Amino acid sequence: xxxxxxxxxxxxxxxxxxxxxxxxRGDNVSVLDIVQRYDDIPFHQxxxxxxxxxxxxxxxxxxxxxxxxxxxQAKSAAPALFWKVNVDGTKALITASVQLGVGxxxxxxxxxxxFDGSDLQxxxxxxxxxxxxxxxxxxxxxxxxxIVLEANGNNGLATVVLRPSRIFGPGDRQIxxxxxxxxxxxxxxxxxxxxxxLTDWTAVVNVADAHILAADRLNAxxxxxxxxxxxxxxxxxDDAWYF
Ligand code: NAD
Numbered sequence: 045x046x047x048x049x050x051x052x053x054x055x056x057x058x059x060x061x062x063x064x065x066x067x068x069r070g071d072n073v074s075v076l077d078i079v080q081r082y083d084d085i086p087f088h089q090x091x092x093x094x095x096x097x098x099x100x101x102x103x104x105x106x107x108x109x110x111x112x113x114x115x116x117q118a119k120s121a122a123p124a125l126f127w128k129v130n131v132d133g134t135k136a137l138i139t140a141s142v143q144l145g146v147g148x149x150x151x152x153x154x155x156x157x158x159f160d161g162s163d164l165q166x167x168x169x170x171x172x173x174x175x176x177x178x179x180x181x182x183x184x185x186x187x188x189x190x191i192v193l194e195a196n197g198n199n200g201l202a203t204v205v206l207r208p209s210r211i212f213g214p215g216d217r218q219i220x221x222x223x224x225x226x227x228x229x230x231x232x233x234x235x236x237x238x239x240x241x242l243t244d245w246t247a248v249v250n251v252a253d254a255h256i257l258a259a260d261r262l263n264a265x266x267x268x269x270x271x272x273x274x275x276x277x278x279x280x281x282d283d284a285w286y287f
Contacts (some may be wrong), residue, residue, distance in 0.1 A: 047148070047259070049073040050107040051112030052092060052137060055081040057215050058152065058208075061252035062111055076101055077114065079145050088268055093134035097139040107144075109259050112137055112192075113152035116181075117123075119220055123180040130184035131191070136193045148262040150255055151192040155209040155244065156182045160269055165242065169276050189276065196274035202262040204275040213248035248279045254279045 049066050053059040054075030063085050066073040074086035076098075088105075090097040092114055102110070134151070141149055156168065158167065159182075160217050161172040176185050189205050195219055196203040226232065254277070261272045 045108075046072065047109040048106050049109045049111060049259070050076055050102065050105060051167055052076045052112040053152075054085070054087075055079050056113065057213070057217065058211060058251055058255075059113045061213075061248050062113065062213060062255050065249075065252050065256055066175075074105055091129075092137055094126055095136045095139070098136045099143070100142050102140050106270075107150040108143075108263070110137060110141055110146055111150045111152075111255055111259060113255070114206060115152075118154075118179075118181045119170075119218075119222075121181075126184040130181075131187045134188040134191050138201075139193055142195060142199045142201050142263060145199055146201060148259055149192060149195070149204075150205065150259050151188065152190050152255070153204045153205050153207045153276070154182065154183045155207045157189065158185045158206065163213070165219070169278060180260070184216055186230050200275035204257060204258045204262055204272045204274070206275060206279050208246050208251045208279040209244035209252075210246070211248050212245050213250050215248065227282060244280050246279060250281055251279055 049071055051059050051063040051066070051073060055077035057259065059075065059077070060082065063073055063075050067085050074088060076088045076090060076092070078089065078091050080089055081088050088101045090101065092098055101107075114133065115128055119187065138149065156178065158164065158171045158174050161178060161241040164171075174182075175184050177186070186276040192203045192205055195201055211220070258272055258277070
C-alpha cells in the first residue's frame with residue numbers, strides 16, 4: 045500500500061519543499077501547520093501542542109508516514125515556546141503516531157546538537173550530544189531527538205532523525221532577512237576569527253530530498269533491510285548540489 049504522508053510544518057521553508065516533492069511525484073500528502081501559506085496541497089491548520097487535534101488529523105487522514113519539521117525559528121522565540129513546541133509538540137505527534145499504528149516518523153533536528161562553539165570538522169553521527177549547547181533551541185532539539193529515537197519500534201513505529209546544518213534556497217525567510225538587516229544597520233565591517241572559518245550550508249531541495257529518501261527507507265513493518273530506523277544522520281551538500 046502506498047504511504048499517506050503528513051508534513052508537519054509544511055508551510056515553512058523545508059516543509060514546503062518536502063510536501064511539494066511528494067505531491068509532484070504523485071503521493072498522497074497533506075500538511076499540518078499553524079500558518080497556511082499555500083493552497084495547492086490539502087492543509088490542516090493547528091498547533092502540534094494540541095494533542096487532540098494532532099490525534100484527529102492523523103486518524104482522519106489515515107496517515108502512515110509523519111515528516112515532522114515544525115519548530116519556532118531558531119532565533120525568534122522565547123525559551124518556553126521552544127520547550128512547548130519542540131518537546132511537548134513532538135511528544136504529542138509521537139504519542140498519536142504510536143497509538144494509531146503509524147508506520148514511519150521522520151524528525152528534522154539540527155547539526156547544532158553536537159556543537160558547543162569549538163571547531164568541529166569531519167565528525168560523524170557517533171559524536172555525542174554537546175554538554176554545553178549554544179541556546180535553548182538546541183536543548184529542545186536534543187530532547188526531541190531522544191523522544192523520537194526512544195519511540196522507535198513502539199507499536200511498529202520506525203523513526204529516524206535528520207540533522208541539517210544551515211538551510212538556504214528560494215522561499216527562505218530567515219537567512220536573507222538577517223543578512224539584509226545586518227547590512228541595513230551598517231554592521232558589515234566584522235571579521236570572525238582568521239577569516240578561514242568553515243560552516244555548512246545545504247540547499248533546501250537537497251535537505252528535502254534527504255527526508256524523502258529516509259522516509260522511503262523506513263519500510264514498515266521494521267525489517268533488517270531498512271537500516272535507517274532508530275538512527276540519526278547529518279545532512280549536508282555533496283560537491284554537486286543544485287537548485
Ligand atoms: P520555518 O520556520 O520556515 O518552518 C517551520 C514551520 O513550522 C513554519 O511553517 C511554522 O508555522 C511551523 N510551526 C511552528 N510552530 C508550530 C506549531 N506549534 N504547530 C504547527 N506548526 C508549527 O523553518 P525551516 O527553516 O523550514 O526549518 C524546518 C526544520 O528544520 C525546523 O525543525 C528547524 O529547526 C530545522 N532546521 C532548520 C535549519 C535552517 O537553517 N533553516 C537548520 C537546521 C535545522
